[in-house]
Amino acid sequence: MPGFLIRRILSAIPTLLGITLVTFLLLEILPGKEIALAGGDAGSISNQETLARLRQAYHLDEPLLRRYGAWMLRFCRWDLGESLLDGRSVGRILAETAPRTLALNCAALLLALLFSLPLGARWAARRGSTSERAGSILLYFLYAFPAFATAVLLQQWLAVRLRLFPLQGMSSLPPPSGHLARLLDLGLHSILPVACLAYGSLAYLTRFTRANVFEALQCQYVTAGRSRGLGERTLLWKHAFRNAAIPLLALLGTLVPALLGGSVLIETVFSWPGMGRLYFDALQNRDHPVVLGFTVVAAFLTLAGSLLSDFLYCAADPRVEAEKSPDETLP
Amino acid sequence: MRHSPNLRAGVWLALGGGLLALLAPVLASEPPLLVREPAGICSPALGDLPAMSWARCKGSAPREWSRLTESEGAAVLLRAPIPYGPEQTDLDAVLLPPGRSHLLGTDSLGRDVLSRVLHGFPLALIVGGLATALSLGVGVSLGACAGLAGRWTDLVLSRLFDLMACFPTLILALALAAAATRPGVASLVLAIGLTRWTGIARFFRGEVLRQRSQLYCEAARSAGAGIGRLLFSHLIPNALAPLLVTAAFSASHAILLEAGMSFLGVGIPPGTASWGGILAEAQRQVSPAWWLVAFPSLAIFLTVLGCNLLAEGLQEASDPRLSRMG
Numbered sequence: 329m330p331g332f333l334i335r336r337i338l339s340a341i342p343t344l345l346g347i348t349l350v351t352f353l354l355l356e357i358l359p360g361k362e363i364a365l366a367g368g369d370a371g372s373i374s375n376q377e378t379l380a381r382l383r384q385a386y387h388l389d390e391p392l393l394r395r396y397g398a399w400m401l402r403f404c405r406w407d408l409g410e411s412l413l414d415g416r417s418v419g420r421i422l423a424e425t426a427p428r429t430l431a432l433n434c435a436a437l438l439l440a441l442l443f444s445l446p447l448g449a450r451w452a453a454r455r456g457s458t459s460e461r462a463g464s465i466l467l468y469f470l471y472a473f474p475a476f477a478t479a480v481l482l483q484q485w486l487a488v489r490l491r492l493f494p495l496q497g498m499s500s501l502p503p504p505s506g507h508l509a510r511l512l513d514l515g516l517h518s519i520l521p522v523a524c525l526a527y528g529s530l531a532y533l534t535r536f537t538r539a540n541v542f543e544a545l546q547c548q549y550v551t552a553g554r555s556r557g558l559g560e561r562t563l564l565w566k567h568a569f570r571n572a573a574i575p576l577l578a579l580l581g582t583l584v585p586a587l588l589g590g591s592v593l594i595e596t597v598f599s600w601p602g603m604g605r606l607y608f609d610a611l612q613n614r615d616h617p618v619v620l621g622f623t624v625v626a627a628f629l630t631l632a633g634s635l636l637s638d639f640l641y642c643a644a645d646p647r648v649e650a651e652k653s654p655d656e657t658l659p
Numbered sequence: 660m661r662h663s664p665n666l667r668a669g670v671w672l673a674l675g676g677g678l679l680a681l682l683a684p685v686l687a688s689e690p691p692l693l694v695r696e697p698a699g700i701c702s703p704a705l706g707d708l709p710a711m712s713w714a715r716c717k718g719s720a721p722r723e724w725s726r727l728t729e730s731e732g733a734a735v736l737l738r739a740p741i742p743y744g745p746e747q748t749d750l751d752a753v754l755l756p757p758g759r760s761h762l763l764g765t766d767s768l769g770r771d772v773l774s775r776v777l778h779g780f781p782l783a784l785i786v787g788g789l790a791t792a793l794s795l796g797v798g799v800s801l802g803a804c805a806g807l808a809g810r811w812t813d814l815v816l817s818r819l820f821d822l823m824a825c826f827p828t829l830i831l832a833l834a835l836a837a838a839a840t841r842p843g844v845a846s847l848v849l850a851i852g853l854t855r856w857t858g859i860a861r862f863f864r865g866e867v868l869r870q871r872s873q874l875y876c877e878a879a880r881s882a883g884a885g886i887g888r889l890l891f892s893h894l895i896p897n898a899l900a901p902l903l904v905t906a907a908f909s910a911s912h913a914i915l916l917e918a919g920m921s922f923l924g925v926g927i928p929p930g931t932a933s934w935g936g937i938l939a940e941a942q943r944q945v946s947p948a949w950w951l952v953a954f955p956s957l958a959i960f961l962t963v964l965g966c967n968l969l970a971e972g973l974q975e976a977s978d979p980r981l982s983r984m985g
Contacts, residue, residue, distance in 0.1 A: 350822065473956065481956065584827075589827045589830055592833070622830070630824075630826070
């Protein structure tokens with residue numbers, strides 16, 4: 329197993345470098361490069377002298393490769409430039425907002441798994457029954473209904489009309505005193521965003537679980553177990569589900585990009601002060617350093633997710649190690 | 660097709676959406692469809708569409724058709740069934756719920772929701788279709804390069820696929836759209852199309868590698884077929900069914916992306932009628948206006964459902980073992 333993991337990590341290094349290169353090129357094509365790099369508002373470049381100084385400071389006169397080198401050096405020190413809005417360091421802003429987004433996403437993922445695993449497994453066992461048919465059609469419809477539309481719908485209905493939930497944000501204004509009250513307040517504020525974010529992957533996860541459990545139930549070890557007299561419940565949960573959970577583990581890491589993309593929309597709807605909302609604001613204000621900073625972090629998280637899913641897969645299924653890693657199947 | 664209800668439903672939904680997209684300028688338009696002016700019959704509604712300049716009224720610009728009818732003795736022959744343009748504001752009819760004059764209600768500027776939803780169809784379908792075509796083109800050509808060239812090219816291109824797959828689609832599409840100097844359909848198509856090709860490229864590379872070692876490919880090559888002939892008369896036709904399925908799924912994702920991006924207000928000019936734009940409008944209201952949420956959501960839902968059904972139907976048709984929804 330260590331060999332496989334080390335190979336996998338090594339093969340991620342060129343991808344890591346590539347991500348920085350793509351982001352750098354994105355910075356190159358964004359309009360207003362000098363201003364984008366300067367870390368001040370557009371008015372600060374009033375004369376040619378300042379412009380020349382900026383060009384020199386950011387190596388804009390030098391060839392592309394040297395500029396990339398300089399940018400990489402800054403990047404390695406986690407220096408992503410400063411926000412154009414308030415001049416704060418982009419690295420610090422991201423570090424500040426990331427936990428809120430991660431908490432939201434983890435809660436959403438847990439919620440989605442909590443519903444989709446039992447539902448998927450149960451429907452796989454009762455394939456063809458009325459409840460399974462109705463459920464699968466419903467899931468199919470949910471799959472086509474975008475999460476941000478659901479978010480607007482729920483916000484308008486539950487928060488604006490019925491006033492069951494707070495409209496937006498992370499806490500009430502002014503925040504309640506006392507730790508417990510504050511925690512409750514946070515929980516109340518996060519119910520709708522978490523539900524909407526979970527909704528986004530619910531249909532997908534349930535369909536995936538159902539397909540995998542169904543496939544596992546067709547295997548010979550299930551038939552063998554049944555002939556030994558094992559109960560259907562044991563067969564489903566102890567045998568079929570455990571085997572079907574392995575591809576599911578591998579899937580979890582690949583959910584990262586969908587969750588991050590979803591949190592841009594959901595956090596914007598609910599004004600959740602996380603990375604997604606920050607990204608939207610940065611796009612609105614043409615705050616390029618923040619846009620690029622978030623893009624690079626999102627790509628790194630996605631890469632980390634896919635590495636993590638490989639690790640989990642490898643840990644759960646020792647057979648993986650025996651197979652060749654995908655890089656070695658090249659001709 | 661007869662045996663696949665999914666494919667049938669998908670084809671019907673897609674045809675319906677396409678028809679609405681084509682007919683949107685005729686169904687909902689502020690200027691009348693037909694006007695008789697001294698010089699002959701003309702159409703102010705269609706006159707300002709591209710390639711329709713022959714229908715333009717001689718007497719005045721399309722926007723000033725009312726002046727035409729008042730002063731120059733022209734008569735309105737036929738009005739559109741929904742006599743409101745998608746961008747026509749009416750501050751006396753703000754946030755009206757669905758009723759007789761506005762079938763699906765109005766938004767906070769008094770714009771007719773039905774007209775805006777209808778005019779969202781061409782935008783969504785054009786962006787979805789063109790972006791899918793772009794990602795198919797890029798994906799198939801790069802995948803073919805990687806699969807056919809082998810060794811170093813393959814290694815570099817496969818790394819490129821891995822790396823581009825690391826960028827979450829919505830986030831990269833938003834960044835690309837922000838990089839575009841002018842918002843519009845072209846930049847939206849580029850932003851969506853250039854972020855969604857990695858899956859297609861990986862799939863096609865694998866397909867090329869798998870097929871290349873098979874006997875018929877070897878036979879074709881020994882008979883003197885060049886790379887181009889091998890690609891276009893053997894490799895692509897053999898992979899056509901899964902490619903079409905991917906294209907249909909890809910179109911549904913592209914439409915969802917377009918809706919999300921226009922919801923955030925990135926990529927299209929402000930004011931343009933789009934489903935995401937109406938939803939964003941709904942979210943800005945203080946008092947809930949359910950008709951601003953329900954109808955654009957329904958339009959997105961039906962279009963995406965149509966694409967998904969089409970994809971699953973095609974999958975079933977090409978692989979009869981998967982004969983039920985799921």
